[in-house]
Amino acid sequence: MPPPPSFFLPEFRWQGAAVSVRFAPGALRLVAEEVTALNGRRALVLTTLDQADSGAALAAHLGGLAAGQFAGAVMHTPADVTDRAMAVLADARADCLVAIGGGSTIGLCKALALRTGLPQIVVPTTFAGSEATPILGQTENGEKTTLTDARVRPAAILYDPDLICTLPPAMAVSSALNAIAHAAEGLYARDRNPVSSLMAVEGIRAFVSALPAVLADPANRTAWAEGQYGAWLCGTVLGQVGMALHHKLCHVLGGAFNLPHAETHAVILPHAIACNEAAVPDLLAPLAALFGTATAAEGLARFARSLGAPTSLRGLGLREDQLDRAEELALQRPYWNPRPLDPATLRGLLRRAWAGDAPTP
Ligand code: NAD
Numbered sequence: 001m002p003p004p005p006s007f008f009l010p011e012f013r014w015q016g017a018a019v020s021v022r023f024a025p026g027a028l029r030l031v032a033e034e035v036t037a038l039n040g041r042r043a044l045v046l047t048t049l050d051q052a053d054s055g056a057a058l059a060a061h062l063g064g065l066a067a068g069q070f071a072g073a074v075m076h077t078p079a080d081v082t083d084r085a086m087a088v089l090a091d092a093r094a095d096c097l098v099a100i101g102g103g104s105t106i107g108l109c110k111a112l113a114l115r116t117g118l119p120q121i122v123v124p125t126t127f128a129g130s131e132a133t134p135i136l137g138q139t140e141n142g143e144k145t146t147l148t149d150a151r152v153r154p155a156a157i158l159y160d161p162d163l164i165c166t167l168p169p170a171m172a173v174s175s176a177l178n179a180i181a182h183a184a185e186g187l188y189a190r191d192r193n194p195v196s197s198l199m200a201v202e203g204i205r206a207f208v209s210a211l212p213a214v215l216a217d218p219a220n221r222t223a224w225a226e227g228q229y230g231a232w233l234c235g236t237v238l239g240q241v242g243m244a245l246h247h248k249l250c251h252v253l254g255g256a257f258n259l260p261h262a263e264t265h266a267v268i269l270p271h272a273i274a275c276n277e278a279a280v281p282d283l284l285a286p287l288a289a290l291f292g293t294a295t296a297a298e299g300l301a302r303f304a305r306s307l308g309a310p311t312s313l314r315g316l317g318l319r320e321d322q323l324d325r326a327e328e329l330a331l332q333r334p335y336w337n338p339r340p341l342d343p344a345t346l347r348g349l350l351r352r353a354w355a356g357d358a359p360t361p
Contacts, residue, residue: 005286007197014193015240017134020156021232023225027160028061031098031121034156035065038119040096042067044089046109048074051101051125054163058100058123068092070108073099075261076254077107079140085112094118099154100163102126102175103261110136110152120154125164126175127207127227128262129182129235131157137251144255153239159232161224169215172227173307174262176207179231181246181265182238184273184300188283188338189241196240201286203233208290211307244337246272249350252329259316266309267316267356270301271349274359279339297359312356323350 020037024030035043043065047055052071059066070088072081085108089097099109100123107130113120114136122131134153137146167175183200186192207230213223249268253259274297277284284296291299310316318326327346339345352359 007194009194012193014195017153023159025160025162025221027123027158028058030158031058032062032065034121035096038096038155041065042093042095043098044092044094045069046073046097046099046105047071047101048105054100058098067094073101073105073108075104076144077111077138079138082108082111086115100125103128103130106130107136111138114149114152117151121156122154123158123163126167126171127179127231128175129179129231129238132232132235133239159228161221161228164228165218165221165224172214173211173309174266176211176227177266177269177304177309178262179234180204180207181269183234184287185243185246186237186241188276188280190336191241196237199233200237201290203230203237204287205290206230206233208303215307245276248335249330253326256329257318257322259318263310263316266304267311267313267353270297270304270359271353273297273300274361275345275349276338278361301359313354318354320354323354326350
């Protein structure tokens, strides 16, 4: 048996963040404790419209600490929704924010924190991992911009398997692949460190163990909890180190063609990893070992297929005549990638991802 990989680097930087992270069934009863720990007295509860009932249940647990509810979060944090939530926040005279939901609700919470400086407590109900990052993507006039700012990092995260287990299976799979993408790209990040790499491999391992079990038995709370553990690890990696080709492509495809966020990550991931594996096979070898496949890309593709994840951009609604524009946008602003990118490489990758072909370098 080969020795376990070493992630040691002779030179690196690790930047920790003061955040309280709890894994606890029945977490709603703990939210009041976290609000009080942050000196909060008037919490504004945030959700999507779909999850308004979860927000109401949370507010009921908060009792007198709940100052109001805004159930209007939507994907990609549009500025006009944040404006409307700001008005509710002001009326409620809120002094802290509590989000229960996926990346969309957490995005709204972060946008409000950026504008007001209020502390945030988040209860994630998908696997996307946004809760563990100081990153915020927002849209205005049809353009999505991303910023990194310590003020948007939540102060407390509560993971509760009882609150995520209502996630439809397809959404569980695609949001998990979104999280796995953070960890996979983290393994070859220029600014990776030994701890981020350890977290990345363990995060993906947790999902490889948890997802088939969640799909086989959605009542299996331990499997959901292990998936949440994976989401936290993978999200923490995203919050620590820079991303590359995969995240850039998903950003372009989501922003310009309005493709669904998590599903786009699911489709692109094996293709982006296959492309970069040609340049840094050693850095991705721990993933190939985890999957027991010749390459990390093959392992990721097989895993995604075994879970019934979407496999083609065509299936997500991208038209073939939009591929040229996607390629153009992906090359527009240069960014660091372990493999220098040229138009032919990108075109090949996008075409394979569009058609749902096997990933190749
Ligand atoms: P989402 O938050 O958009 O949720 C999708 C739908 O599922 C919503 O209608 C939501 O109400 C519903 N839902 C969520 N949890 C549920 C549950 N347990 N049961 C039933 N329904 C549930 O999906 P997402 O993939 O978590 O988030 C995507 C957004 O997150 C994108 O805007 C993306 O850019 C952002 N994101 C940001 C970061 C970051 O670090 N800034 C990281 C990952 C994703």
